[in-house]
Amino acid sequence: PYSWNELLFDSGKWKTGWNAFFGYANGENRQSLDKQVKPYEAGAVDDQGYPDGLTASVAISKLKELKNQDRPFFMGVGFFKPHLPFNAPKKYWELYDREEIPVSENRAIPENINLASLHNSGEFNQYALGDEKVSLTSAVSDAYAQKLRHGYLASISYIDAQIGKLLQELKRLELDKNTIIVVWGDHGWHLGDQRVWGKHTLFENALKSTLIIKTLEAKHSNKRVDAIVESVDIYPTLMKLSGISLKHNIDGESLVPLWSFNNPKADGVAYSYFNQGISLRTSEYRLTKYYRDEKPVIELYDHTANSLENRNIAEEQPEVVQRLLPILEKGNRNLYPTKL
Numbered sequence: 001p002y003s004w005n006e007l008l009f010d011s012g013k014w015k016t017g018w019n020a021f022f023g024y025a026n027g028e029n030r031q032s033l034d035k036q037v038k039p040y041e042a043g044a045v046d047d048q049g050y051p052d053g054l055t056a057s058v059a060i061s062k063l064k065e066l067k068n069q070d071r072p073f074f075m076g077v078g079f080f081k082p083h084l085p086f087n088a089p090k091k092y093w094e095l096y097d098r099e100e101i102p103v104s105e106n107r108a109i110p111e112n113i114n115l116a117s118l119h120n121s122g123e124f125n126q127y128a129l130g131d132e133k134v135s136l137t138s139a140v141s142d143a144y145a146q147k148l149r150h151g152y153l154a155s156i157s158y159i160d161a162q163i164g165k166l167l168q169e170l171k172r173l174e175l176d177k178n179t180i181i182v183v184w185g186d187h188g189w190h191l192g193d194q195r196v197w198g199k200h201t202l203f204e205n206a207l208k209s210t211l212i213i214k215t216l217e218a219k220h221s222n223k224r225v226d227a228i229v230e231s232v233d234i235y236p237t238l239m240k241l242s243g244i245s246l247k248h249n250i251d252g253e254s255l256v257p258l259w260s261f262n263n264p265k266a267d268g269v270a271y272s273y274f275n276q277g278i279s280l281r282t283s284e285y286r287l288t289k290y291y292r293d294e295k296p297v298i299e300l301y302d303h304t305a306n307s308l309e310n311r312n313i314a315e316e317q318p319e320v321v322q323r324l325l326p327i328l329e330k331g332n333r334n335l336y337p338t339k340l
Contacts, residue, residue: 004076008062010054020051021080024087030126039127040151041087047161050087052079056162060169067173072242077166079159082189084198085127086151088158096153103145104192105308109136110203112312116294117201117275124197134197145192152191178216180241182234185209194310202279202288203309204301207272213255215241225258228268228281271331278336280328287314287324291336300324 013027014020022030025043047053059077066073081088109118121134132144139145163183170176190196190205199206211229214221232252239246240254253268272279277290286309288299300314300321314321329338 008058010051010058012048012051012054014051021083022085023051024085025049030085035126035128037085037127038129038131039085039124040148041085042090042093042151042154043087045089047089047158049089050081050158052081052159052162053089055079056165059166063166063169063173063175067175074238079162081159082152082155084123086148086155088151088154092154092157092161093150095157096150098146098150101146101149101153103142103149106193106310107139107195108310109195110299110310110312112296112315113299114294114296116292117203117277117288117290117299118194118196119198119200121197123200136195139192139195140197148197149191152189180216180238181212181214182238183210183212184231184234185211186231193308200274202272202274202277204281204286204303204307205309207270207279207281213237215259220259223259225255227258228270228283229255229258230270269327271328273331273335276336278328278331280324280331282324282327285320285324287321287328289325289328 009017011017011020014023014029019029019031024033024037024041025045028037030037043049048057055077056079059075062075066075109115115136118136120136124130124134131147132140134140140148167176167181170179170181186209187199188204188206188208189199190201190203193205194201194203196203196205201207209231211234230252232250233255234252236246236250236252237255240256267283270281272281275290276292277288279286279288284302284304286299286301286303290297290299296312296314298314298321299312300317301309301311302313302317332338
């Protein structure tokens with residue numbers, strides 16, 4: 001926050017940003033109701049009946065102001081959803097037929113792992129009035145899983161609409177032709193996958209996130225790039241697209257070459273850190289190493305054979321583990337001891 005020239009937020013009827021983060025349509029929030037709330041809500045309100053609608057309005061007002069300034073600008077617009085609770089105006093829930101929403105195909109605990117690699121969805125269970133409790137010992141019912149996924153999808157559609165408003169305003173203001181746009185999510189989410197409802201793991205569901213970049217070159221539009229990248233790559237990418245030289249060595253690399261050539265280099269790796277562990281993602285594998293007492297501490301998943309990460313094959317493919325471990329350890333910047 002201290003990097004911004006200006007920090008704008010409308011907390012509305014929730015009064016503070018923290019309350020708005022967990023806000024319900026009636027102005028209450030998870031904290032004010034002492035967690036006696038459900039993890040979802042279909043409010044009979046318009047878009048501004050929840051905080052993200054207010055954020056879109058603030059951003060649109062600022063765009064109108066920036067239109068009249070004869071200098072470049074950078075504006076970050078952060079939306080809460082689809083973070084818990086899955087609260088969105090009812091009209092977005094009505095976009096989906098709950099009976100047609102599939103449940104996770106991967107609701108079992110992965111084979112050959114220690115449960116310390118997962119968790120009992122503690123954040124989710126803070127919502128005391130949830131229909132069912134979530135745990136690793138048993139999966140929730142299909143009906144409840146569909147209800148929760150319904151709320152998640154409604155929340156996504158709600159945010160899609162807010163982003164759409166911003167894009168429409170950029171076009172109306174004739175700023176769309178010279179504005180670089182990045183749509184980015186800071187993490188993924190388990191929707192019952194591996195029996196978890198939440199983030200906070202080193203599995204694909206928690207680590208893979210949305211990244212869409214709109215450049216000023218029409219020839220690159222609608223291009224899907226299949227490559228392993230990291231969130232730290234966004235900054236150098238924006239610098240490159242803006243024609244600004246980097247004055248310091250930083251983590252991350254510009255992603256521009258990935259879509260600028262017909263055969264983009266696709267041998268990148270991504271590092272993730274959590275729960276006393278480091279996870280390395282390559283185009284073929286995920287290798288995770290935990291610096292803990294609970295065994296096993298090495299997990300290997302082959303994404304060329306099965307992208308669900310439901311079976312740890314580290315003992316079956318020790319040669320792959322040994323090949324990837326030195327690369328993983330490059331990401332261990334004195335965080336953990338180098339030996340098990």
